[in-house]
Structure formats: structure tokens, C-alpha cells
Amino acid sequence: MTALLDIRGLTIDIARDGGPARVVDGIDLAIQQGESVGIVGESGCGKSLTMLSLVGLLPNRIRATGGSAMFGGRDLLKLGPKELRKVRGSEIGFIFQDPMTSLNPVIRVGDQIAEALIWQKGLAKEAAQARAVELLELVGIPGPAERARAWPHELSGGMRQRVMIAMGLAGHPRLLIADEPTTALDVTIQAQIVDLVRELKDKMQMAVVWITHDLALIAGLADRIAVLYAGTVVEDAPVSAIFERPTHPYTRGLLASLPTLAGAAMERLPSIGGTPPEPGRRPPGCPFAPRCAHAVAACAEAVPRLAPVPGSDPRHRVACPVMTERAAA
């Protein structure tokens, strides 16, 4: 089966005065039809830029400089602005982090959804407005017909995020990319949003990419988890394998820093010392080596590639020869 989205060797550079700085350094990631994939990693590791690059939304001075991203038989990285605009919304939907500022304050929420439908799908005004109300109902907004006439500031954060989801779904995309959609919300609301997306994913038969810092949050949503570090995928495995057999030292650090449910004190273990490399200042070899307790001399020489983990799920791959060897032993 060909993947819905197949990213290979993606590199992204920031144009700086002293020359380009590489922020995404050869990402390989495939998303299957209808699959949900969690993407985790520290702040600044390139999660957002990777996803934005797919639909031509990279900020000024930042460009995808290499690799490919096959989607529906074409390479997204090679499409022109017009074609990319048609991909946005109708084939790949987005939900962003901050529901408080991601809605236009001067358009009523129903009209905001309706406008997307009018411009994307060429619906007539009445049809678009009726569809907007349906979408609001779909995302679990009570009294959708009245809410459609509300201004964004009249809704709570959780409600606004539901509106954002309705907008992301308006074009009936095959892939929904959610970039930390719950970070700005209360814990209870977070869980509701996760449940909603899981439900919608099945109903609308779309694939979901969910970017987060919170491994525990997406454990219940994702089929697979890709762990990013400094612009590369260091581990990619089904959720169960990630939790049962975390292999990359960085993944282990992330897991160890989750609050322990069993312990009386929900303490956070200070597991990973140091900071990730600055863009453009990555060390040769494995980017994690300077912070890694298991690093050997060879780690600083060659950039490790993703390889299957012996004895684990066949889809479990990790970019750490040291740990792969240990698993084989």
C-alpha cells in the first residue's frame, strides 16, 4: 500500500546573515491512509516547520531545500503557489495551537467557516452557512445555529478550538495536521478535544498528524509516534512499542520525564541534561550525542540512520546504532 504522505530526506534552511542555518535535517516520515501519528520532541526541534513546509506556509526566509513529500501522486515540495493553495484546506487541513488568536475577530464564527466553504468549494452562501452549522454540530458545539452567529470573543477557549477544528474539517481533507491544538487549554478540555479528534478521524476517514510535547496525551489517540530531535526523526514506532520498548536514549529521557502515575509524588525526573543544538550549530554525527549517557566515540562520526529494532515490532525503527546493537545482543 502506498502511503498517503511520504516525506523523504526533507531539509529546511533558515536564511541568516552568516549563511543558511539548517533546522530540519533529513526527516523521513510516512503517514498511511487513515492513520494517526503523534509527533513529539522538544521545543524548536522543527515539528511545526516540517508540517508547514508541506503546504507552502513556511515563514519568510525559511525554505525547504531538499527531499520530497509525495502526497496523492505528486511531490508537494515541487508544487507552485496556486496548486499548493488548492491542497490547503481541501486535502490537508490544519489546526493551530492558539484558539484565542486563530480566529478572525471581525467575522462571526459561522461566517468564518462558511467563507472557507464558499472559497474552497464554490458553495452558494446559504448552502455554506447551512453546512457551517452542521460542522459546528459535528464538533460538538451545543446550539450550533445560535453559536454560528457568535463573535469569536464570545466563545471559551475550548469552544474556539472546536470552531478551529470545524474549519480544518470544512474542506473534508484526507489529512488533518494538528499543531499542539491543546497546549493552550485546560487539562479537562484537552482530553475532550483529543476524544473529539479521534471520533472525527474515524467518522471522516482521515489521517491525523498530532504535534505535541505531551507523550501521555496522545498515547490514547495515536497509532504511531515519531520522536523528533534537532530536525531529524530519531525513533518511529507504534505507540505500544514506544511505551514498552523505548529504545533511543532521547525517547527514554522523554518517557522518564513523564509524571509517574504509581508514585505518590508526581515528580518530574530531571532526566535529560543540556540543551539541543542551535540551528546551524549541530555537531557532526549524532545530534544527541553531546547529551547522551550512552554515547561512544563512533557517535560523533556518522549521522545515524533509522534502522529496525531487533526483536521489537517490525515497524519499530530507531536512529541509534548503539542501542540497536544492544537490542540485538
Add this chain to the structure above:
Amino acid sequence: MTAIAEDDRPSSLWRDAWKRLRRNRLAVIGLFIIAILVIVAAFGPWMSPYDFLSQNLDARNQPPSGLHWLGTDDLGRDVLSRLIYGARTAFLVAVGVTVAAVLIGVVLGAIAGFYGGAFDRFVMWFTDMTMSVPQLLLVVVINASLKQPISLWMEARYMETLNPIWRNSAIIDFVLVFGSMALITWPPYARLVRAQVLSVRGRPYVTAARALGLTNRIILMRYVLPNAMGPLIVAVSAGLGTAMVLESAFSFLGVGVTPPTPSWGNMISDGLRVWTNYPHLLLAPAAVLAVVTVAFNFLGDGLNDALNPKGQK
């Protein structure tokens, strides 16, 4: 500006702003004076005691009296009536010039700020150029070079159509005054709109709109411009006052509205010649102009405070 960036709530924003504006005594006074100006400009012909043109050579340069509240000028015309008609000129010129200048400024500033690139650099260069040439010089040059061709063109239209409207020199006058003044007053509006558009286009809802596949044109018209207009309202209010002063200054220098159309500027300029003997001929129009200009500035300041409650000017 920052307050608008932080508090992206339109209806309550405007409601709160209106409440704050109403509490600002100076702004309310300004608004009141402007309201009077608008009424006088609209209903002047029914309010003025005399016709602004009717001369009474037996009653020249009269001081204020029961018959002529503000006296008469050197041709025996009633000063109050001329002031009332002058309100019309002042208002028309201020609104016409400001509308034209704002249109130019919004179109150029919005496109430059939103799309950036070579057009942006060109617009900024053009703005700097326009602002660096002395205003008066520019107006004189535009006036001098356009008056002749426009008159000829209108005469030709008259010969074609025999419609007397093409012989109405007041039209040439206004077109020239509006046109040349708009051509020198648009740059600040363009700069302001460009700066606002630059800040708004980076907001999350603009990125979200892009992610929905909306076209640039729709994003600019529906997402960026409506959210970039707050500071422009303040600038327009102050700009209306400035345009009035400018019109008076140009009338004074002979490149404004031509007599006998009453304009506060040409009344001031006439009054200045005789002010040692008949101070009321200078004082009356000067005072009215000053009061109205101050009113616009009070309102502009009030709007500024009302729209930026955190108070950075």
C-alpha cells in the same frame, strides 16, 4: 496599536472605546463642535442671514452690530453669512481631500505591506519622495500645470454637449484643490496602513486563513484590512483638521479655492490686509478655523486614547 493587537475583540472593543470616548470631556467637546460644523455646512443656505455674495456698498467694513452680528467686509458683505458658507467649503475640502488621500494611502499601503517585494520598495520610495518635497511647492506646481489643461478639456466638453456644468469654474477649482491637496497628504496614510498591515499579516488568524486555502485577495480584504483600520480612524480625524488648515493656507497664498466662493482661508487673507483698521475681518474667520481645527484634534486624541486604553501614543 498594541492594545488592538492584544485585545482582538471587535464588538466589545468598539463598545468600550465609545464608552471611553464619552468619558473624555475634550473629545466630547470636539465631537460637539464638529457636529455643529456638519449642520452648518449642510443647512448653511437656510441659516445664513444674508446671501454671501450680496454686496451693500453703503455698509462696508461695519463693526459687529445687531444687523450684522459679525460686521461686514470691504464690499459690504455680511461676515457671518460668508463664514457659514465658508463652513461648506471647509467641510467639502476637508472631507474630499481626506477621502481621496486615504483611498490612495490605503490602496498603496495595503498592497505594499501585504505583498512586500519590489512594489513595496517602490511605494516606500515614492512616499519618501513625496514627503521630502515642500508641500507648498508641490501644490503650486500641480495647480499651475493642471489648471490650463483641465480648463481646456472642460471647455471642449462644453462645446460638445452645451451643458453649462462644464462652464462652472467652481468645479475646476475644487478638482484642482482636492487633487493637489490629496496628492500631498496621502503619504502618512500609506505609511500607517503599511505598518499596520505588516503587523496584522503575521497574526495567527491570517496563517489560519492561509491554511484554509483562501486567496491572497480575500485574506487581504477580509482578514487583514479590517483588523488594520483602528489607527487609521485616529489619523483620519486629525487629518480632517489638517486638511482644513491646509486649504486655508493655500487660499491665503492664492492657490486655494478662488473668490468669490467663500473660504475661511481667503477671508483670513483678505482680513489680514486691513486688520489694523478692521480687526473683526481677521478675527472672525481665524477664530472659527482655530476652534474647528482644535475640535478635530481633541476628537483625534480622544479616539487615540479610547482605542489604545493602555495609553501609548
